[in-house]
Amino acid sequence: MTFSHNLNSFSSNSFINEFIDQPPFKSFKDLLKVSPYFLLNGEQIRPLQEPHEFYEELKAQIRAAKFRIVLAALYIGHSEKELVDTLKIAVKQSKQLKVHILLDCMRATRIGQTSLDKSPACLLLPLVKEFPDQVTVSLYHTPDLTGILKQFLPPRFNEGIGLMHIKSFIFDHNLMLSGANLNHDYFINRQDRYMLFERTLSLTNYFADLVETIASFSYTLKPTKLIDEDSYKLVLTNQPDPVTQSTLFRKSSSLIMKNFIKKWMRRCIEQINNTNSLQKFDTVIFPVIQMCPLSIRQDELATLTVLDAISRQGIKNNVSEDMFWKVFFTSGYFNFTQKYKEKILNAMAKFQLLSASPEANGFFSSKGISKHLPQAYTLIEKQFFSDICRHGKEHLIKIQEYKRPGWTFHAKGLWCYIHGESWPSLTIIGSSNYGYRSTERDLEAQAILITNNIQLRKKIHEELEHISEYTEEVTKETFQKSNRKVPYLVRVATRLIKTML
Template sequence: MRQLVSALEKSIEMHSNNILPPYLSWIHNAAVGFLLRGEQISVLFKPEEFYTTLLDRCRSAKHRIALASLYLGTGPLEEQLVQALDGRLAERGGDLQVSILLDAMRSSRGSTNSRTMLLPLLRSHPNCQVSLFHTPRLRGLLRFILPTRYNELVGLQHMKLYLFDNDVIISGANLSHDYFTNRQDRYIVISECPSLADFYFGLVERLSAVSMSLDEGNTLTAGTPHLHPYLSALQTYESEARDSVWGYYLQAVDKAAQQSQDTGDTWVFPLLGLPPLAVNQDSTVTRRILESAETGSTVHLATGYFNLTDEYSATILHNSRACFRLLMAHPTANGFLAARGLAGGIPGAYTRFAAMFLERAEQCDRVAMWEYQRPGWTYHAKGLWLTPPGHDRPNFTLIGSSNFGARSVQRDLENQMAIFTNNKGLQEVLLSEQQHLYQLGTPFSLEVATLPERRPALWVLAFMWFFKSY
């Protein structure tokens, strides 16, 4: 930590163009930052735009591609994506490096899965690497007892970032059919920013090195021979993996401190949440952002799964002066609707969590809630938009993979990006993005929560303690 503070102090001295307002200036002490122009950032609004962009970038990348996601689906759209990678690798030969990072458990479901989808790439292209992160907490007897799907409860690789040459896409969307068609998420594209792309490509490399490596025979081996996620001693793995990944982040801070960044109107700050490696930067920074918002400001906070941690709830209700407008999935827009087993109770449990939160929020009159509802669609967008006092457009956003719940804070690998901008055009685009989501929201109240059709089943109420942990 002392090393981080020292490096960041140097970084602050180099930032002659410190455009951050006083209430956010502290973020330079908490994260590595990249200064750029607002015109370099664009927002995608629709799942099909996301898919088309991925497909186009896979077909045109010249030097490097990095894809980090929970999993890759197995349908025709995903097959086209793999074919695009295959074709581009064949065209570029050794000039193109492809690195794919997924979760080991989620990518191994069923006989046809993410692993089998990617085997043709490994068999044809030596410069394609597929790595599967296996949480070190799933080991020993637990690893053999927990069945498929339930073993994913222990922890996942949940980051979603997609890199092509010097362009980076930050999202909450996975690489599967629903996310390409009718599952609403968020997608921000940052173009022609070599330093940011270098950072994220290196991050994927470091995470891959502490993950399992997939070979052309569909066998998994440790990415670093002496560092096995569930066979090495837990303390040894966690310590060495943390030194490698978080150490890389500290190196990025040092590198940024040596470079003068004096032109631009927009800052971007990558944030990491790596609970298995004892890195909680993302949740720490997020809480402080909520606390730092000035009186009269408005925070629009969205999550696909409303299950805020106690810390986030307390921050919103007691330690923040901002007004909050919360958007969550209506049960009919929840991806777990009609799921088998315990997962089928998730929509009802989240309704109950929202009602419990609203009961507390009614005492402070700064909080209002909406539910995203669109026939035939599910909802997965998350993040926040902060609009300062006296303004009608947000100048700050958080985007990434975190749902602000216990899983995000305590179990899964997460990546978020904090973006602050003075660029009026980008502010307008962020406002449009926020409105695009909220316009499909219907008000959620305690009256709505008590409607007969919204009351959770008794068995769901009995398992609330379990759902709260995820």
Template sequence: MGSLAMRMVTGRCCRSVTAMLPRLWTPPWLKQQQMKRRMFATFTTDSKLRDDQRKIVNVLSASSRMIPVRGDQISLLESPTDFYEAIKDGIRNSRRRVVMASLYIGTGKLESELLDVVADALAENPALEVTLLFDAMRSTRPTRDSKDPRFTSSAAMLSTLLLADSAKWRQRKSVVNEERLKISFYRTPDLTKALQWLLPPRVNEVVGVCHLKAFVFDDNVLMTGANMSSSYFTNRQDRYIWFRDSPPLANHFCSLIDVVSSYSFALGSGTRLLPKEASLTRKREDFCAQMASSLGEFCSPGDEGEVPETGKEFDTFCFPTIQMGPLDIRQDEQCTIALLRGLPSGTHLQLSSPYFNLTPEYEDVLLEVAERNRVDILTASPKANGFYGSAGVSGLIPKAYSLLEQNLYERSQRIAQDDCDSFRKGLSIHEYERSGWTYHAKGLWGTLPSDLEGPSLTLIGSSNLGYRSRDRDLEAQLFVITRNPHLVGQLSAERDSLFSRAVKVDSRSFLDSDRSGGYMAAKASQLVRSWL
């Protein structure tokens, strides 16, 4: 037998043996993976998703894990007051775990009362464990308007009310266990010691922050873009979606926050930040590589996450994403752009970003979408911007955002001049303004061609879709696609409520005196764009 014939026979034998192996023995990990994929196919088929919805699911599942949930267990909150009360109720009703991540917590009366609820819950329930994650630079920034002289920063208030021997829950020695309360502060690896020395507090935050927001109470998840401070509890409008009884979703965000916390500093007595083992790596490159490796499980394409309970009918699918530019993790950006490009013709896309500084990639893809669909963008008016009226350089920020908004408006108008079907497609910009309020809502709503009652697609989370979100900050988002009519109705009402307080922008809008920054504002907007 010649050598070529021998290789052919050997190849056939190898393929035959390989084909028989799964019948003889299948590794446990492969069995689990096969089961997940079968259930994924079953969910997306039996859930009666329409063709355009299934197309969206396929696009998102290529880059993110899928977590099925029931739409009747999802509710939307309307106001900052609802958000504040939901956090307090979530803490009080938790029996096993409270996990909360936010950019920072304020130092006012409402925040103090919130931490008292945490202390009471720890004292009354010995089985409860609490994990808190904040940004290190934002939380150690000196506070200028605290009513309590003890609370010189967020870190000082957390230490005083939760860690000090005088803290309420620590008075009951029988329930004191240091492992039950973990407070972590993440510091971006891009803030070197030299930069920290050169840049004063507040300014050093432009280098990068831990911007993700998620609240977990046992198996319930509250997703939002809001932070934990008095304005977000009173007159700063955001979005809030409550997912009840979803262990896979809750476990996902608990695990994510645990991993980020392991690469953060622990809050010690006073305001001392104690490095954890994972954060001791001296070289930036090594730290980023190690942390990126630890976060790999959260952004592996094709991983459908935990297998949910059988026997339940799932009509809603969640796709969590993360974006961590310093670690070269760009899952959210990839998913968002793929989703926008994959929208079927006839979709009505509505997007909100309070700080209008879209990256060129997002601007370009939105203009592409607008060539075949209707696109409405909602942003804060200068008066509804959180920096409006600030002293010094900060006061120019709303004007800088307005100039960036004007650039996109003029680009969209040049395209619209060549198209007579502007009612069914094209891009429009709307500005939210409400007396005495600021605007912070972010995300999107997608009304697909087959949606008759409202949007069946939404995105909620911490990203502003700008340069900072893409390159500097740590972000967490959640895409949701549903066929549940009650949830569709809630999304429609939420969207309509926000847009009802907005005015459509035209060329005259940019002549307003609030936007006149002249040459300096124009130059500043270009110079600092990548930092906003």
């Protein structure tokens, strides 16, 4: 889904042409055809490094919010009473404060492993009951889980069909983007990425509108009049039901999302045309979304556009390999789609691919079938390593695994270093793992950040350095270790469910 016709609109404003024609923005000018954009100052952006920083910042932002809090995540953990209490206090203190929470329906209605673990929906229900005019909880349900699948797939397994995977957190005019869920591990020892955008009204409004738009075709959590305090109902207003009317739901929701993108493309152009000077800006943000069940593939197109732009620099003037641009690509789950694999293998660039070691995979200590998932990801990683060797790219494409005692790895994103420069000029942050699930099944949102602000570039570099500190390079010997042997049945199952990983 592209919007190439909008590119001509920029010619009406000499300022944007002058801005975009500067390095490093010029190399990625094709993104103007793909996504709306927002111009910022790098001083408004602050990357965080540790899970505890993320948690403390969340609570601080909630306490400081005056008129809106908008939280989008896969789920809120069963035991996150402190976070919910922080929201409750904030709502009590200000009648003007509105709270909107968007979660995935299947994940939010799944109960915990013990009878004491309430589902996220039940955890949030008291807020909805006590503050019906201030608190809204929306639950998105994929149109892919219907009929027999809906009837017979048990909890956890049904989540493999498709999820609402976006992670964005809004507090008045401030925005935080991350790949982290609102759960204990993500606040303690599960490494992810977190980036705070402060006083960024237009960008923050975009993500607030994104949540509102998805919520318009999602269920709303409502209490019932039953005696059971945990009894709730899911209400859908003026939209086809994703389970019983999935075809109509796809058509209607797809149109809503396409109109959302077009609206923001127009709005960004109008804002620039009303701007007299761009001298105060040094950073541009391209927000992108991926919703394949609704025929939206904007994030995939934008990421491929970035990879093409990077590769073109290596093709230019037949430069030697030591002048290639360098790309760091991270994913908590190593399962690149075929399109991404081909771009990486054929690019005229250097790549460092970072992912979780089996021990740092979030499913490493799981019970039941899911305990075999680290083995499945090991198999996929080994296959890609073999592809690298077959292409003779071992010197250009390296794989590294995150291994930090007592920690798991969930960070995802991309960093681009222009040849000869010590700090990245571009990073992508958000919820996508760049695998088949993210591309084909889930709802994702990301931000492509391009900047020439030296201090911000240093901070983004330090963020990557912090993650890389706990990585080890993968070699042929890695897959010869006894703990890397993949059982036959896991190999068979991996082929069957690869698009669900």
